[in-house]
Amino acid sequence: WVAYEIYSQNKRRSKEIAVDGLLEPPTPVRIPIIGHLHLMGGYEVPYQAFSFLGKKYGDIVKLQLGNVKCVVVNGQKNIKEALVTKGHHFDSRPNFQRYQQLFSGNKENSLAFCDWSDTQKTRRDMLKAHTFPRAFTNNFSSLESLISSGTRSATSEIKPGEVTHLKPIILKHCANIFLSHFCSKHFSTTDENFSEMVENFDEIFYEVNQGYAADFLPFLMPFHRKNLERMNLLAHKIRRFVEDEVVEDRFDDLDVESEPNDYLESLIRNVRGGETPSLPWDTALFALEDILGGHSAVGNFLVKVFAFLVNEPDVQRKIQKEIDEVVGGDREVTIGDRPRMPYTEATVYEAIRLIASPIVPRVANQDSSIDGYRIENGTVLFLNNYDLSMSDQLWEQPGKFLPERFVKEGRLIKPEHFLPFGGGRRSCMGYKMVQLVAFGILGGFLQNFTVLPVDNETYRVPIGSLALTKDTFKFRFARR
Numbered sequence: 001w002v003a004y005e006i007y008s009q010n011k012r013r014s015k016e017i018a019v020d021g022l023l024e025p026p027t028p029v030r031i032p033i034i035g036h037l038h039l040m041g042g043y044e045v046p047y048q049a050f051s052f053l054g055k056k057y058g059d060i061v062k063l064q065l066g067n068v069k070c071v072v073v074n075g076q077k078n079i080k081e082a083l084v085t086k087g088h089h090f091d092s093r094p095n096f097q098r099y100q101q102l103f104s105g106n107k108e109n110s111l112a113f114c115d116w117s118d119t120q121k122t123r124r125d126m127l128k129a130h131t132f133p134r135a136f137t138n139n140f141s142s143l144e145s146l147i148s149s150g151t152r153s154a155t156s157e158i159k160p161g162e163v164t165h166l167k168p169i170i171l172k173h174c175a176n177i178f179l180s181h182f183c184s185k186h187f188s189t190t191d192e193n194f195s196e197m198v199e200n201f202d203e204i205f206y207e208v209n210q211g212y213a214a215d216f217l218p219f220l221m222p223f224h225r226k227n228l229e230r231m232n233l234l235a236h237k238i239r240r241f242v243e244d245e246v247v248e249d250r251f252d253d254l255d256v257e258s259e260p261n262d263y264l265e266s267l268i269r270n271v272r273g274g275e276t277p278s279l280p281w282d283t284a285l286f287a288l289e290d291i292l293g294g295h296s297a298v299g300n301f302l303v304k305v306f307a308f309l310v311n312e313p314d315v316q317r318k319i320q321k322e323i324d325e326v327v328g329g330d331r332e333v334t335i336g337d338r339p340r341m342p343y344t345e346a347t348v349y350e351a352i353r354l355i356a357s358p359i360v361p362r363v364a365n366q367d368s369s370i371d372g373y374r375i376e377n378g379t380v381l382f383l384n385n386y387d388l389s390m391s392d393q394l395w396e397q398p399g400k401f402l403p404e405r406f407v408k409e410g411r412l413i414k415p416e417h418f419l420p421f422g423g424g425r426r427s428c429m430g431y432k433m434v435q436l437v438a439f440g441i442l443g444g445f446l447q448n449f450t451v452l453p454v455d456n457e458t459y460r461v462p463i464g465s466l467a468l469t470k471d472t473f474k475f476r477f478a479r480r
């Protein structure tokens with residue numbers, strides 16, 4: 001071991017003499033085969049390991065995780081360099097076998113895990129009008145009524161005082177908001193096929209949010225074979241539901257000359273109208289499913305928000321005070337109230353900050369650099385937004401749930417170092433949906449109820465991923 005350590009340190013030093021003026025990023029001593037994978041152990045989330053390495057070696061640290069060459073990027077300036085200034089150098093995603101298998105053998109089918117391409121640009125451009133509806137447009141007011149009616153139905157299912165398993169209720173209503181908004185379809189919450197579709201999405205969402213050593217050590221993949229086969233089965237079931245019950249005959253029946261009424265119609269128009277670049281129908285269906293699957297992200301996120309709030313009666317009281325002052329009791333909270341309800345919006349931000357969901361890893365598509373350190377083509381980049389969300393240099397009492405940190409002089413503020421949705425050309429396509437749906441449902445629930453704990457339930461919200469297991473957190477609701 002000592003010999004190996006001396007050998008690798010000498011090798012490292014010799015590389016520090018840069019030919020092209022770039023420095024080689026520092027790297028810890030590594031172990032054969034696993035490289036630095038062992039350094040990821042012992043933390044609640046791997047991103048805490050990245051913060052530790054950043055403190056020990058500097059902002060840019062080179063790692064070999066199994067057979068994958070990686071670089072950890074710490075610090076707001078460096079992360080912005082990777083996301084924005086040189087965003088076009090770092091716009092690919094990792095080529096993990098798991099991603100390939102989860103998307104019918106081709107990760108390019110996925111909106112979030114594909115590499116950058118003209119097709120991806122088209123997919124993103126087509127989505128914008130639907131995922132970022134502008135205030136005062138028809139699209140926005142239609143979403144506003146969908147969120148209000150979804151919230152009304154969800155709150156009507158709550159039986160005050162009883163132990164409530166919230167996740168299935170929230171997920172189904174989020175799914176209906178998404179299906180109505182993107183496809184003009186709505187299902188009864190007792191419809192078995194619909195309920196199964198919601199559960200299937202949730203299971204896949206959990207799976208894609210897990211990190212596996214097998215992503216870096218492909219010889220471990222056989223251990224995941226059964227699980228991946230199950231995910232493929234669930235994905236097939238979702239496809240069947242989407243084709244039979246969501247798209248139905250609309251592919252053939254749509255008048256492609258008319259203005260699209262929803263995202264589904266935009267996709268059909270693109271495929272049938274021969275736009276360039278046009279998507280194959282199969283690719284369009286994957287894009288549709290990815291966006292519909294966004295309801296799992298919002299639903300899981302909301303359950304975590306409620307789990308935070310159970311421990312924060314003061315925050316609940318402040319939200320309710322804001323609701324009473326701005327909305328009163330005679331009408332429902334709507335997403336149009338957001339500008340006048342900064343504290344409620346700030347609660348959504350604060351939950352997002354504390355969950356510290358990672359930026360989906362990027363990959364360098366060419367030789368490049370960050371902060372003067374060489375980044376080789378093909379390197380996987382871990383952009384450490386955990387540190388940006390949790391550092392005590394950037395936030396006062398970062399471990400505490402304090403929505404007021406996002407409110408200044410009665411207005412919502414978003415500090416520059418708060419980057420929970422990434423940035424640049426691969427930034428999150430769903431952040432507005434998260435903010436709107438979460439605000440509407442949270443506001444509607446707290447207008448009607450106070451959230452209370454259930455005996456013997458602990459409300460420790462897992463961080464580092466949005467996904468929650470199926471049977472998670474039960475609550476009681478007291479009517480106000």
Ligand code: HEM
Pocket residue numbers: 083111112113124131290291293294295297298301352357358359360420421422423424425426427428429430431433434466
């Ligand atoms: C609290 C919930 C969410 C969080 C924290 C979150 C965060 C993120 C992050 C960090 C990225 C990577 C950005 C980058 O690489 O710069 C991302 C990508 C993405 N998100 Fe979200 N997201 C959330 C919900 C959603 C929802 C609801 C949707 C769909 C409606 C969505 C759609 C996407 C898509 C399509 C991408 C991939 C974009 C691309 O690679 O071009 N997200 N998200």
